[in-house]
Amino acid sequence: xxxxxxxxxxxxxxxxxxPAAFAQQAEGTFEGKTITLIASTGAxxxxxxxxRTIAQYMPRHLPGRPNMIVRNMPGAGHVLATNYxxxxxxxxxFTLATVVNSIPMHQALGGDGVQYDARKFGWIGSTxxxxxxxxxxxxxxxxxxxxxxxxxxxxxxxxxxSGTFLYPHVxxxxxxxxxxxxxxxxxxxxxxxxxxxxETQGRAGGSYASVLQDHPSLxxxxxxxFIAQIGLDKEPKLAHVPLMHELAVNxxxxxLLRFISTPLKVGRPYFAxxxxxxxxxxxxxxxxxxxxxxxxxxxxxxxxxxELIPLNGEELSRVxxxxxxxxxxxxxRAKRAVEPKG
Numbered sequence: 001x002x003x004x005x006x007x008x009x010x011x012x013x014x015x016x017x018x019p020a021a022f023a024q025q026a027e028g029t030f031e032g033k034t035i036t037l038i039a040s041t042g043a044x045x046x047x048x049x050x051x052r053t054i055a056q057y058m059p060r061h062l063p064g065r066p067n068m069i070v071r072n073m074p075g076a077g078h079v080l081a082t083n084y085x086x087x088x089x090x091x092x093x094f095t096l097a098t099v100v101n102s103i104p105m106h107q108a109l110g111g112d113g114v115q116y117d118a119r120k121f122g123w124i125g126s127t128x129x130x131x132x133x134x135x136x137x138x139x140x141x142x143x144x145x146x147x148x149x150x151x152x153x154x155x156x157x158x159x160x161x162s163g164t165f166l167y168p169h170v171x172x173x174x175x176x177x178x179x180x181x182x183x184x185x186x187x188x189x190x191x192x193x194x195x196x197x198x199e200t201q202g203r204a205g206g207s208y209a210s211v212l213q214d215h216p217s218l219x220x221x222x223x224x225x226f227i228a229q230i231g232l233d234k235e236p237k238l239a240h241v242p243l244m245h246e247l248a249v250n251x252x253x254x255x256l257l258r259f260i261s262t263p264l265k266v267g268r269p270y271f272a273x274x275x276x277x278x279x280x281x282x283x284x285x286x287x288x289x290x291x292x293x294x295x296x297x298x299x300x301x302x303x304x305x306x307e308l309i310p311l312n313g314e315e316l317s318r319v320x321x322x323x324x325x326x327x328x329x330x331x332x333r334a335k336r337a338v339e340p341k342g
Contacts, residue, residue, distance in 0.1 A: 029093065029280060031064030037270075038089070038097040040081035042074040042187030046210030050127055050268060050306050051098050054288075057297040061287035066094075074186050077159020078103060079113040086116035091273040093280035100205075101129060101266035106161040108324045109335045113161065119324055120274040122281040123317040125288040126267035128309025130208040131231035131238070132163055134171075138223050140201040145227045145242065148177040156191035156200045157181050163205025163263075164191065166338055167230055170260055171244065173337045174253045179204075189214075202227070208235050209307040231264045256333055259326070265319045267311055285313040 039051040048070070055068040073081040078100045089095040104118040134155075136142040142153050148171075157164040160183075168179040182200060185191045192214065194200045208229065211219070218224045226241045234243055245257035270288060272281055291297050292310040301308055311319075 029064070030062050030066040030283070033064070033066040033094055035059070035062075035066050035068045035093075036095050037068055037070050038081050038085065038095065039070055039072050040074060040078040040097065040099040041072065042189055043072050044189050045187070046207065046213050046306065047098065047100070047268060048072065049213070049304055050301070053297065053300050053304065053306060054098075054127075054270070054291065057294055057300070058287055058291045061290040061294070062283060074158070076113050077106075077157070077161030077165060079106065079111070079159060079161040082118075082161075083113070083115040085121070085271070085273050089273045091275035091277075093272060093276050093284060096124065096270060096272055096284070098268060098270045100162060101126075101263040101269065102161065102163050102166055102205075103269075104266060104320045104323045105260070105263045106166075108326060108331055109338050111161055111338070112159075112340070117274075118320050119317075121320075122272035122274070122276040122284075123313045123320060124270040124272060124281070124284050125292070125313045126269045126311040126316050127292070128267040128307060128311060129264060130307050130309075131229045131235045131243075131264065132167065132205055133208055133211060133226050133230070133238075133241075134168065134202065134204040134228040135206065135211060136202040136225045136227045137195045137198075137200070138225050140198070142201050142227070143225055145171075145175075145177065145247065148179055148227070149175070150178075152178045152180050153202060154180045154182060154200045155202050155204055156185045156194050157183050157204075158185050158187065158191070159183065160340055163230070164188065164203060165340075166205070166260070167244065168204045169340070170257070170337050171228070174257060175244075175247050207307070208238060209305065213305040230261050232258065232261055252333075256330075256337060259330055259334055260338070262323060265311075266316065266323075267309060269316055269320075281313075288313065 037055050041047040051070050055070050059065050059068045082103050085097045107114050107118050155168050171177040191203045215224050229241050230244045245254050248254035
């Protein structure tokens with residue numbers, strides 16, 4: 001009986017020590033370390049600003065309070081950074097990334113350059129995103145989507161994995177628009193400068209909040225106009241701007257366009273490479289969730305006009321899996337719609 005009592009006592013001691021042991025292990029993992037956060041966009045702009053705000057506040061919620069720095073890795077419509085995270089980044093919890101929400105869909109549709117399986121990433125969480133938009137440069141004479149259905153309208157794009165390409169290309173296939181998509185820009189900031197120089201007439205794929213943040217004076221002067229939005233429901237302040245799927249002329253096209261609008265659920269995601277140790281991923285997820293509730297972080301985000309519609313890592317992972325594992329017939333039709341022509 002005495003032996004059983006001792007054994008029970010030992011088991012209780014181990015159970016009580018487990019959380020402390022985890023905390024010590026996590027402390028040793030992060031203390032004195034530097035975490036690199038890869039951003040698939042160029043410096044400047046909404047996505048980069050959010051990454052840098054996360055890097056400022058998330059370390060205070062990680063045991064050991066590591067440093068966190070942002071490294072920009074734009075290119076190939078965000079596929080460059082995604083491939084890097086899958087094939088080259090060390091799976092040690094010290095390299096994280098944030099990419100655009102179209103990356104899982106790009107894989108599901110067999111997009112160019114995919115060397116990753118988004119289902120295998122360690123999804124940490126998402127800050128969320130407002131509806132994506134198509135904007136037009138008013139001085140070019142483009143003032144509505146009807147104009148783009150009546151004549152060629154030139155838009156800049158960063159790559160086939162980006163919403164700058166995907167959404168206007170799909171509109172061309174289903175809505176009869178005549179968007180002429182010019183590839184080769186590294187960042188959306190480059191596209192916007194080209195638009196203001198008269199080289200292009202607009203841009204697709206920017207969130208409503210990011211356009212508000214990047215171009216307040218141009219919007220006030222009515223030089224930039226919203227001509228379409230991508231999402232499942234309208235932005236309250238864009239009630240006059242049509243949703244992409246609302247413009248479909250038949251049920252099949254509307255179903256297709258609603259499906260292609262689902263990446264909005266992914267928001268602005270953050271993730272770790274495949275194979276990241278579960279305890280470290282758990283610590284990163286917990287720190288991310290706590291950061292989303294951090295009053296100082298929220299105040300900084302509001303000051304910078306950064307949208308916050310948080311999604312935790314487990315929910316984000318399910319959204320990614322559901323997107324990639326969608327019915328084969330729907331994926332086949334969507335793939336035909338987004339496939340680059342010529």
